[in-house]
Each structure stands twice: as structure tokens, then as C-alpha cells.
Amino acid sequence: MNAADSESLARRLLAAGYQEESLERADVAILNTCVVRQASEDRVYSKLHELKAWKTPERTIALTGCIVAQEGDDLRRRFPQLDAVVPIGEYEGFLAGLAARYDYSEGEALPSAGRTGVSHYVRVIQGCDHNCTFCIVPRVRGRERHVPIAEVLEECRGAVEAGAREVVLLGQNVDDYHDPGGRGGLAALVREVEAIPGLRRLRFMTSHPQDLEPELLETMAASNVVCRELQLPVQSGDDGILKRMARGYQTRHYRAIVEHARALMPDIGLATDVIVGFPGESEAAFLNTRRLLEEIEFDVVHLAMYSPRPGTFAATRMADDVPDVEKLRRLNDLLALVREIATRKTARWVGRDVEVLIEGSDELGRPYGRIRQGKRAVVLRGAGIAPGDVINLRVLKATAGQLMGLPAA
Numbered sequence: 001m002n003a004a005d006s007e008s009l010a011r012r013l014l015a016a017g018y019q020e021e022s023l024e025r026a027d028v029a030i031l032n033t034c035v036v037r038q039a040s041e042d043r044v045y046s047k048l049h050e051l052k053a054w055k056t057p058e059r060t061i062a063l064t065g066c067i068v069a070q071e072g073d074d075l076r077r078r079f080p081q082l083d084a085v086v087p088i089g090e091y092e093g094f095l096a097g098l099a100a101r102y103d104y105s106e107g108e109a110l111p112s113a114g115r116t117g118v119s120h121y122v123r124v125i126q127g128c129d130h131n132c133t134f135c136i137v138p139r140v141r142g143r144e145r146h147v148p149i150a151e152v153l154e155e156c157r158g159a160v161e162a163g164a165r166e167v168v169l170l171g172q173n174v175d176d177y178h179d180p181g182g183r184g185g186l187a188a189l190v191r192e193v194e195a196i197p198g199l200r201r202l203r204f205m206t207s208h209p210q211d212l213e214p215e216l217l218e219t220m221a222a223s224n225v226v227c228r229e230l231q232l233p234v235q236s237g238d239d240g241i242l243k244r245m246a247r248g249y250q251t252r253h254y255r256a257i258v259e260h261a262r263a264l265m266p267d268i269g270l271a272t273d274v275i276v277g278f279p280g281e282s283e284a285a286f287l288n289t290r291r292l293l294e295e296i297e298f299d300v301v302h303l304a305m306y307s308p309r310p311g312t313f314a315a316t317r318m319a320d321d322v323p324d325v326e327k328l329r330r331l332n333d334l335l336a337l338v339r340e341i342a343t344r345k346t347a348r349w350v351g352r353d354v355e356v357l358i359e360g361s362d363e364l365g366r367p368y369g370r371i372r373q374g375k376r377a378v379v380l381r382g383a384g385i386a387p388g389d390v391i392n393l394r395v396l397k398a399t400a401g402q403l404m405g406l407p408a409a
């Protein structure tokens with residue numbers, strides 16, 4: 001979401017004649033911030049301290065993103081070197097202020113299409129109407145606002161015309177999407193976007209087990225464009241903890257979704273998020289999570305240790321009662337488990353031909369991209385293969401994180 005917000009602001013600046021520069025040569029530095037975890041928030045403060053030495057009266061430092069809603073005016077007091085604090089999406093006044101300060105009228109406006117890469121990220125929902133007790137997002141991004149289907153389509157068409165081969169629809173809870181004009185929900189949006197001529201792939205994230213509808217899975221299964229990949233955070237495999245998290249589903253609901261998805265798409269790539277050490281997580285509750293991971297065998301698991309975010313229900317009303325050393329033990333235990341599962345699961349691709357959308361080259365100059373199920377794939381000898389190409393790859397090797405192979409004949 002933050003990358004998409006940065007991109008949207010960058011496009012507007014480029015269209016107005018600004019250019020991307022190294023920090024040493026730049027007049028304006030804009031920090032887009034994330035506060036979902038304490039570590040990301042701390043990085044913002046350390047970057048602001050770093051920028052003190054860079055700041056001169058002629059230079060502008062601006063801050064946007066989630067930290068603005070959380071810390072507000074306090075930031076200006078703590079960091080007097082800050083020139084602008086810009087709420088997410090409210091860029092007009094900031095851009096007008098910049099235009100008054102710097103004259104870039106001689107600059108050559110770059111069409112926004114000049115930025116379009118292989119994948120284009122489109123925000124379809126801003127904010128979230130859930131209230132998971134550990135999460136700061138509803139507070140910093142507000143309640144849901146849905147972008148009309150017509151606007152999403154216009155942006156996607158423009159991106160494809162400018163060279164994008166893949167579109168990624170984004171929302172904190174993308175399954176809750178509905179067109180404000182009544183044209184339908186996420187499945188309807190997906191069907192309209194996938195019909196855009198020239199579009200090779202469509203992805204969406206992040207899903208929510210309470211809101212994901214069977215119609216969406218059926219739309220995915222029937223499509224040659226929509227990726228066979230689901231980002232479906234479970235957070236815990238214990239019903240008591242899920243209740244304390246206010247997630248709105250139980251593990252049996254989650255299992256039923258996975259079962260349905262795999263019945264329709266046996267090879268679907270499944271990714272999830274898990275928090276260990278949530279308040280009240282007993283050893284038995286933790287073992288329930290462990291069992292769920294063993295049973296479902298996700299392709300990717302993003303693991304996090306619980307850390308209270310000030311302002312959330314869990315931080316104010318629940319005791320952070322799992323000791324750090326125990327959280328770390330649980331985290332390491334699950335890390336080893338998911339690595340072992342991912343290695344075993346990825347091995348199923350060896351010897352098979354997979355479709356890869358090439359996104360770029362790695363540090364060894366080898367083209368890489370992703371298969372439709374979301375796994376990263378590297379072409380070991382890929383002369384003449386360029387970003388945006390869609391190739392068939394014969395998989396020769398697999399690690400937990402990626403596939404490697406040669407173009408299939």
C-alpha cells in the first residue's frame with residue numbers, strides 16, 4: 001500500500017516537471033512512512049535525524065504516510081527541520097506549496113506512463129472497517145473508502161497502454177471492496193479488469209477470511225489472467241486467540257476456505273501472516289497455530305512477534321504477558337517449520353514447465369519473475385529475455401524461496 005502511495009505521489013511530481021535525483025542533488029525529500037510495527041516507526045525517526053545534516057533553508061523535507069495520523073503535530077515539535085506534514089492522499093496543498101517555492105516550469109514534464117513498470121499497483125480501497133485488536137491501520141488510515149470501478153478501470157487501461165503486463169489491486173481488506181455506484185464487489189471488479197486487452201496477469205491483496213466470497217475463488221479458477229495466488233492472513237491457529245484478536249472467524253472457517261480454494265485450484269499458492277506471542281497465547285494455543293501450519297502447508301508464511309502498538313485495543317486493554325524470550329522461541333520454532341515446509345512444497349515444481357512473467361534481472365544479470373502461483377523464478381540462461389516477457393520455464397532446481405530453470409523448448 002505504501003509503495004502504491006509513493007508511486008502515486010511520484011507520478012504527480014514527475015508530471016509537474018520534477019525529476020528523481022540522488023539525495024545529495026535533490027531539493028525535496030519526501031518520507032512516506034509506515035507504523036504497522038515499532039521497528040518501521042523507529043526507522044522513520046532515525047531517517048529524520050539523518051536528514052538534519054542534509055537540510056538547508058533552500059531544501060524541503062516532507063513527511064507523509066501513516067505516521068501523520070498517529071503522531072500529527074507532535075512531529076513538527078520534535079523535528080523542527082520538517083517543512084511539511086502531509087496526510088495520506090491529500091497532496092494538493094503540498095504540491096501547490098512546492099510549486100510556489102520552486103520554479104520547475106522549465107522542466108520537461110514526464111508523462112506518468114514513463115514510470116509504468118511490468119506491474120502496476122492500484123489502490124481500490126483505502127482504510128479498513130475491521131477492528132482487529134492488535135492493528136493500528138484503522139486508526140491511521142481511517143474507515144474504508146472504495147474507488148469506483150470506472151476509475152480503477154481507467155487507471156488500469158492507462159497502465160496497460162503504457163506497457164504494464166500485470167495489475168495488482170490493493171486494499172487493506174480487498175475482499176470488502178464494492179463499487180460505490182452498485183456495480184458489484186471484488187469478483188465483479190476482477191472480471192472487468194481481467195478483460196482489459198493486453199493485460200496478462202491480475203493479482204489482488206490482501207484478503208480477509210471473514211469477507212472472502214466463494215464467487216471470487218470461482219472467478220479466479222475460471223480465469224487465465226487472474227493469478228492462482230491468495231494472500232489470506234490467518235494470524236493464529238487458536239480460536240480463543242482469534243477471538244481476542246477480534247478477527248471475526250474461527251479456524252474451521254479458515255480451513256473451509258482453503259479446502260474450497262484447493263478443490264477449485266489444486267496448485268494455488270497460499271500465503272499467510274501469523275503473529276506469535278499475542279496476549280494470552282498459552283503454550284497450547286501456540287501449538288494449535290503450529291498444527292494449523294503443519295496441516296495447511298502454506299507456500300509462504302510471514303511471521304511476526306507480537307509487539308503492542310500504542311493506541312490499539314490490545315495495547316491498552318490486554319497485558320503483554322508472553323515474555324520476549326518465549327515469543328522469540330515460538331518465532332524461531334515456526335520459522336524452522338515453515339522453511340522446511342516451503343522447501344518441500346517448492347520441490348513439487350521441479351521437472352514441470354511454468355509460466356513466468358519477467359520482472360527484471362537479479363544481481364547476476366539473470367532474468368527473474370514470478371509464476372502464476374506467486375513463487376519467484378530465475379532463468380539460469382536467459383539471453384534476449386526482457387522485463388515484460390512471458391516465458392515458459394522448465395524448472396530444474398527449487399529452494400524454499402525460488403525456482404530456477406531454463407526456457408522450455
Ligand code: SF4
Nearest residue numbers: 128130132135137172
Ligand atoms: Fe488491520 Fe487487516 Fe484487521 Fe483491518 S483487517 S484491522 S488492516 S489486520
